Amino acid sequence: MLRIKPDQKQRVTITVNGKAVSGYAEPRMLLTDFLRHELGLYGTHVGCEHGVCGACTAIIDGAATRSCLRYAVQCDGLDIQTVEGLADPDGTLNTLQKAFNENGALQCGFCTAGILMSSTKFLQENPKPTDDEIRDMLSGHICRCTGYTQIVRAIRQASGQ
Amino acid sequence: MKPVAFEYCRPDTVEEALELLKEFGSDASIISGGLSLGAMLNMRLVRPKALIDINGIDELGNFDAGDATIRTGTLIRQAGAMAMPALMSGVPLLAKALPHVGHYQTRSRGTLGGSVAHADPSAEIPLTLVTLSGAVTLRSPGGSREVPAREFFQGLLTTDRRADELVTGLTWPIRRGQTGYAFEELAQRHGDFAIAAVAVEATVAGDGTIADVSVGLGGVEDRPFVAATAGFVGKPATEATASDIANTIAEVVDPMVDLQANADYRRQLVRVLGTRTLTAAFDDATGQQEAA
Amino acid sequence: MDTPDSWIGARYPRKEDAALLTGNARFIDDLEPVAGIRHVAILRSSHAHARIISIDTSRAEALPGVHGVVTGTDIAGAINPIPSAVRVPIKFFPIAVDKVRYVGEPVAVIAATDRYVAEDAMELIDVEYESLPPVADPVRALEEGASLLHDDVGSNQVHHRTFSYGDPDAAFAQADKVVKLDWRFPRYSSTPMETYGVVANFERQPDRYTIWSNFQGPFILHALMTGALGVQGNRLRLITAPHSGGSFGVKQAMFPYMVLLGACSKLLGCPLKWIEDRLEHLVGSSSAADRADRVEAAFSRDGELLGLRFDNIVNVGAYVRAPEPASVYRMHAASNGCYRVRNIFVENRLVVTNTTPIGLNRGYGGPQFYFALERVMEAGAKELGIDPAEIRRRNFIRPEEFPYDSPAGALYDSGDYEAGLDQALDLAAYDDLKAARDKARAEGKLFGIGMAAGIEPSGSNMAYVTLAQTPEERAKAGGRSGGLGTATVSIDPSGSVTVKTVSTPAGQGHQTVAAQVVADALGLRPDQIDVITEMDTATSAWSLASGNYANRFSSVVVGTIAETAEKVATKIKLIAAENLEVAPEDVELVGGEARVVGVPEKALPIRRVASQTHWHPAGLPDGMEPGLFETTILNPPMLDAPDDQDRVGSAVTFGYVFDLAAVEIDRTTGEIEIVKYVSVHDVGNVLNELVVEGQIYGGFAHGIAGALLEEFVYDAGANPQAGTFADYLCITAPEVPDVTIGHFNTPSPHNTLGAKGMGDGSSMLAPTAIANAAADALGTFDVELPLTLNKTWAKANGQEYSRAGSTRAKVGEGPREAGAVEGGLTGEGSVELSAPPATVWEMLLDPDALAAVVPGCEKLEQAGEDSFTAEVVIGVAGIKGTYSAAIDLKDKIEPRSVRLVGKASGALGFGEGEGRVTLEDIGNGKTKLSYSYRANVGGKVAAVGQRMLGTVTKLLIGQFFRGFDRRLKSGGDGGGNSGGPGFFRRIFGGGS
Known part of the structure; x- marks a missing residue:
């Protein structure tokens, strides 16, 4: 059994986008803060810290889920995919990212990382979704700029439909 | 925050979890998915x-299908759960309820047991368990006990x-x-907590009357509960009866009031959703019967 | 993409996107621009209105990791109040000084090694408040005897002016029909996904503040900040982060925090970083104004609009935070909307209440204005029996009348309003829609059609705000006018092009559009041009109007960029002409080359020509300045000061939107289905179709959200109720209906590229179009936004809606439903107790007995003859808080009745209230105890847990009396409680 005292800094190692990285966290440190301020992965954004807005969504251990409702110490040894891992190492955008660009599916881009991570996992599970299914998946995200229409189009395009 | x-x-x-509970008692919080608890923790x-954190306890991920029940x-x-064919076909009401639970990004992490333990008054999983007369298993250092769902939920x-x-x-x-089986709910937004949700399990006798x-x-x-409907057993399983049942229930409920809905509206939803779900x-x- | 003839107007995917899509874009919380930063948490008022008796920061300061704590007294001693456009004796500091005036107002600033520790320390600050009566409603705030927010003002009305254009009285006197609507407009906000963020650093020798933020200024607010900080302009350096996560105007309101953090940095001697959290944002940042207004319209028999009267009551919140009162003046010069009406009367009253100060929000003042004008047009049509499309058509300004000089001074640049209407009717298949309505109504359904037409003023004249002053006051203050745009285009020694715009976008694609404009001018591709949109007041060319608001990018800034690029192009042509030995007018810039027209092989790479200005200045044409660095500062000429008739050219371009909605309302549930929505736009020349489309969809979603979902609700105790994203219901993908978009263009003569501002769009009109459609369906104009399920259902069934509904008491069954109603938390009930009244009375007044039965009571002591103090732990499911309570007994009539007045406070909030208990002997040694109570609950529990308060109160009371009765039965030692309920409801759905 693992026990970490409230003020004890624990070494946490996670595999982010295929690479094992480590940092230190007290038990109460949110995974979002750990990713951003401990590991320097600023691509994951924080919009509400109470699990509603979806901006911080990452793929954690194979599930697209809120990273603001996880504590870093819970994630020791897990595999996490973040927005930084989507494009090719040379910066070439993947199909989903290209579709977002071509369809105007982002404006300020603050919520975008979370939506990309949800959509990535969603399309793996449901490669040819209907627009209603896309909207249902998107209901777990808040985007204030786009009105969502162009996001739906982009995801549909990325699914090859 | x-x-x-x-x-x-x-x-x-x-x-080990029980030892910790013994040590900390009510000063401990148990986290499974953390979708509700995490928010409450962050808000202090x-x-x-x-x-x-019970996520490391392998045996809590077990699934056992028996003849009459699934655990x-x-x-x-x-x-x-939505991806388990045996569970979804064995417990059709749960299959109907789960798509209403939260969002894609929360169902991926939220657990069946966590939702029940949290006991939000409008949560779908507790409602389903109560409607079906399911049960909750609890373990303490003194042993294990099973509590009928209808007794488990005591309030907010x-x-x-x-x-x-x-x-x-x-x-x-x-x-x-x-x-x-039928399940329906209405929320101000897709995926929100329901203003009202109705779950129905109905057995229809060969003569088209309500058996159960x-x-x-x-x-x-303030908690999910099953309304008193015994008086309607033997009545024809029709839309008219459905409406009678729903209207009767609506008169006796004592609804909550919150930012989204007053008591009158909640009563109205009991009527409307009740009629729809009962009819469905x-x-x-009846469809089951004909198929058989 | 292939090179088109013109990059302007192309559907060019945005340059900004790649960084945003890969996690490489940097926002304010991603920056640590200076070493040694401490992290800030802000303690905020849990009271809507209270005097601060004392603040004890000693426990917080003693916590390891805490660097320091600053209170209002410290700040008031260090800076000046922030100036305001309204001349009333209000001292507006960015933190409460002696009084708190809204829930969420800053009370103390804590700096610590990290945010976690800062929040720990925040809980260790002890503030003693003395409650004052709160008022949240602007009409109540104006009533005689209303609690005053600012004693020195002597009233809650902080601004009052009337305006008359033409002869409104005569117009109303000769009208065949006068239509009047009294209306309320709710408070809502676009709640950008990125909250406010500030890094402030004060340095000595020279004394200078540097503030990094996601602000959208500098705007005129830079001057207000230097005024507050008491420094000259060059000692306040503002720098914005490269990216900003949305604003919609909301981030203008962060400037008091920039002042606050700057002042704290000076006081604490270290750089500070504050990232607002979502709870802070929802209660303490800003929102659009709620209004309680009246509009009257005078019509002739055939539907000619003869006159308008607007009576506006604006709830500005607790302070008049700049640029208020601009929200009620932004549309003022265009009070005629799209119409030819010349006789207009406007009365504006601004009211302070115990609510969060208002500020810019998408459409700024537009949604409220059109809610009046376009609903009264629809009502007029109905009253006169004229089709609502037709009545608008008859009154529209005609294409040949442009440029149109509006009665209150706005100079409309171009337009064809009827063409837009026709396109909308066509796209909506209006006749079919009306037939569908007839059919639906015949089937007993609630089906309605509504529309709204509006102009969209863009590129504001800063001077319109001075309408808040009388012509005499303005004359005394000296002239104010303008809306300067600035841009710099430079080519460095390597030949690469950089554009600087100081336009501080928050997602509007400025980099892309600027690059398209410059690409056209220089014969390059947009991807060859880098655009820097952030500002640094120390190094950028900026002026008072610089920033991102009022759709000024496409109406003003783009023209400025085009003119600047043209200057660079001219210079390149001059140099190339000399090198190619042709006349400059024979040189064109195409495909990266300076070519001789008609002789494509005679060409020089632009790169080479440009670099010559750096590498070989001696070889330049005679008299030419070396280098390529052009800056333009442009002021649109129509932006002059208001005249002595209060007429002002308020904006540069006037786009146009026509929206049409058809809805069907489910009578049984109140669900509104938007069957059809058509939105037609004239944005002048389109600069980038993809960007324009994105703005239209986005504005539409905000409008629908305001119509159906979003509201910052306050209860009568001025406690905000929508404190989380589970309570403030931002629109999500499934709630956004399909919209059919139509375009037509009347190029604006007011800027080089013929473009118009267009960011507001349907955010201004959708609330009204939906309200009109709902009104048509429901057969009443008395509709209030947002049209939530409950409200709409009540309306559809002829019921008055109240948040509490008609609760039914169940006599003898314990407490009646205790709802969180407009009047606070109220309830009543009765119980039967197993003892005669005398025994019950004795126990009610016995501290020991009460201690045993009060749920969660840890300690209860008699403090005076009729007063008690107690420590109570209330909790459910781990949500526990310790509360200190004081209770006084009043009006005792032994053993019949007593009144209890009490208050309690703790980490999660506070409560105050009173109750009455009466005892009645019902024989058999039993007593019927009846009670009623009214309570005001505030703080975190109210903001984030409001939904459950009623239920919890009920449970607590039930527990109390069960314990009480047990104790009576057992003769004194029963009682106790079983952990019991708590204060909170769900945050989030289903899973845990």
């Missing part, structure tokens, strides 16, 4: 001395769980023949 400092404990077995509404371990994720976020107990699993009765009916209400009062459940049951 950061939590208070707490000790983090990650037991590997139920026994919950201020535990220790956070007991799901606390840690089965909502999305995982309040259950029969004692501070030294852990919810280890849920028991779901498997569908019976000639029984139909269970109408569960969520979001209406009768149709489903």
Whole structure:
């Protein structure tokens, strides 16, 4: 059994986008803060810290889920995919990212990382979704700029439909 | 918006978890999916001395299908449950309810047992368990006990769980023949907590009358509960009866009032959703009969 | 993409996107621009209105990791109040000084090693408040005897002016029909996904503040900040982060925090970083104004609009935070909307209440204005029996009348309003829609059609705000006018092009559009041009109007960029002409080359020509300045000061939007289905179709959200109720209906590229179009936004809606439903107790007995003859809080009745209230105890847990009396409680 005292800094190692990285966290440190301020992965954004807005969504251990409702110490040894891992190492955008660009599916881009991570996992599970299914998946995200229409189009395009 | 400092404990077995509960009692918070608890922790509404993370306890992920019941371990994720054919076909009401639970990004992590232990008055999983007369299994150092769901939920976020107990699993009765199911809810936004939710299990006799009916209400009062409908057994399983039942229930409920809805509106939703779900459940049951 | 003839107007995917899509874009919380930063948490008022008796920071300061704590007294001693456009004796500091005036107002600033520790320390600050009566409603705030927010003002009305254009009285006197609507407009906000963020650093020798933020200024607010900080302009350096996560105007309101953090940095001697959290944002940042207004319209028999009267009551919140009162003046110069009406009367009253100060929000003042004008047009049509499309058509300004000089001074640049209407009717298949309505109504369904037409003023004249002053006051203050745009285009020694715009976008694609404009001018591709949109007041060319608001990018800034690029192009042509030995007018810039027209092989790479200005200045044409660095500062000429008739050219371009909605309302549930929505736009020349489309969809979603979902609700105790994203219901993908978009263009003569501002769009009109459609369906104009399920259902069934509904008491069954109603938390009930009244009375007044039965009571002591103090732990499911309570007994009539007045406070909030208990002997040694109470609950529990308060109160009372009765039965030692309920409801759905 693992026990970490409230003020004890624990070494946490996670595999982010295929690479094992480590940092230190007290038990109460949110995974979002750990990713951003401990590991320097600023691509994951924080919009509400109470699990509603979806901006911080990452793929954690194979599930697209809120990273603001996880504590870093819970994630020791897990595999996490973040927005930084989507494009090719040379910066070439993947199909989903290209579709977002071509369809105007982002404006300020603050919520975008979370939506990309949800959509990535969603399309793996449901490669040819209907627009209603896309909207249902998107209901777990808040985007204030786009009105969502162009996001739906982009995801549909990325699914090859 | 950061939590208070707490000790983090990650037991590997139920026994270890129980030891921790003994040590910390009500000063501990148990986290499974953390979709509700995490938010309350971050807002410092919950201020535990220790956070007991049960996600490392393998046996809580078990799934056992028996002849009459299916037992799901606390840690089965909502999305995982939706991907279990045996559970979805064995407990059709759960299959109908789960798509209404939260969002894609929360069902992936939220658990069946966590939702039950949290006991939100409008949560779908507790409502389903209550409607089906399921049960909750609790373990303490003194042993294991099974509590009928209809007794487990005692009020707002309040259950029969004692501070030294852990919810280890849920028991779901498997569908019976000639029984139909329906689930509907209405929320201001897609995926929100329901203003009102109605779950129905109905058995229709060969002569088209109601043999048994269970109408569960969520979001209406401070806990999910099953309305009294015994008087309608033997009545024809028709839309007219459905409407009678729903109207009767609507008169006796004592609805909550919140920012989204007053008592009158909740009563109205009991009427409307009640009629719809009862009718749909009768149709489903009749369809089962014809198929058989 | 291939090179088109013109990059302007192309559907060019945005340059900004790649960085945003890969996690490489940097926002304010991603920056640590200076070493040694401490992190800030802000303690905020949990009271709507209270005097601060004392603040004890000693426990917080003693916490390891805490660097320091600053209170209002410290700040008031260090800076000046922030100036305001309204001349009333209000001292507006960015933190409460002696009084708190809204829930969420800053009370103390804590700096610590990290945010976690800062929040720990925040809980260790002890503030003693003395409650004052709160008022949240602007009409109540104006009533005689209303609690005053600012004693020195002597009233809650902080601004009052009337305006008359033409002869409104005569117009109304000769009208065949006068239509009047009294209306309320709710408070809502676009709640950008990125909250406010500030890093402030004060340095000595020279004394200078540097503030990094996601602000959208500098705007005129830079001057207000230097005024507050008491420094000259060059000692306040503002720098914005490269990216900003949305604003919609909301981030203008962060400037008091920039002042606050700057002042704290000076006081604490270290750089500070504050990232607002979502709870802070929802209660303490800003929102659009709620209004309580009246509009009257005078019509002739055939539907000619003869006159308008607007009576506006604006709830500005607790302070008049700049640029208020601009929200009610932004549309003022265009009070005629799209119409030819010349006789207009406007009365504006601004009211302070115990609510969060208002500020810019998408459409700024537009949604409220059109809610009046376009609903009264629809009502007029109905009253006169004229089709609502037709009545608008008859009154529209005609294409040949442009440029149109509006009665209150706005100079409309171009337009064809009827063409837009026709296109909308066509796209909506209006006749079919009306037939569908007839059919639906015949089937007993609630089906309605509504529309709204509006102009969209863009590129504001800063001077319109001075309408808040009388012509005499303005004359005394000296002239104010303008809306300067600035841009710099430079080519460095390597030949690469950089554009600087100081336009501080928050997602509007400025980089892309600027690059398209410059690409056209220089014969390059947009991807060859880098655009820097952030500002640094120390190094950028900026002026008072610089920033991102009022759709000024496409109406003003783009023209400025085009003119600047043209200057660079001219210079390149001059140099190339000399090198190619042709006349400059024979040189064109195409495909990266300076070519001789008609002789494509005679060409020089632009790169080479440009670099010559750096590498070989001696070889330049005679008299030419070396280098390529052009800056333009442009002021649109129509932006002059208001005249002595209060007429002002308020904006540069006037786009146009026509929206049409058809809805069907489910009578049984109140669900509104938007069957059809058509939105037609004239944005002038389109600069980038993809960007324009994105703005239209986005504005539409905000409008629908305001119509159906979003509201910052306050209860009568001025406690905000929508404190989380589970309570403030931002629109999500499934709630956004399909919209058919139509375009037509009347190029604006007011800027080089013929473009118009267009960011507001349907955010201004959708609330009204939906309200009109709902009104048509429901057969009443008395509709209030947002049209939530409950409200709409009540309306559809002829019921008065109240948040509490008609609760039914169940006599003898314990407490009646205790709802969180407009009047606070109220309830009543009765119980039967197993003892005669005398025994019950004795126990009610016995501290020991009460201690045993009060749920969660840890300690209860008699403090005076009729007063008690107690420590109570209330909790459910781990949500526990310790509360200190004081209770006084009043009006005792032994053993019949007593009144209890009490208050309690703790980490999660506070409560105050009173109750009455009466005892009645019902024989058999039993007593019927009846009670009623009214309570005001505030703080975190109210903001984030409001939904459950009623239920919890009921449970607590039930527990109390069960314990009480047990104790009576057992003769004194029963009682106790079983952990019991708590204060909170769900945050989030289903799973845990």
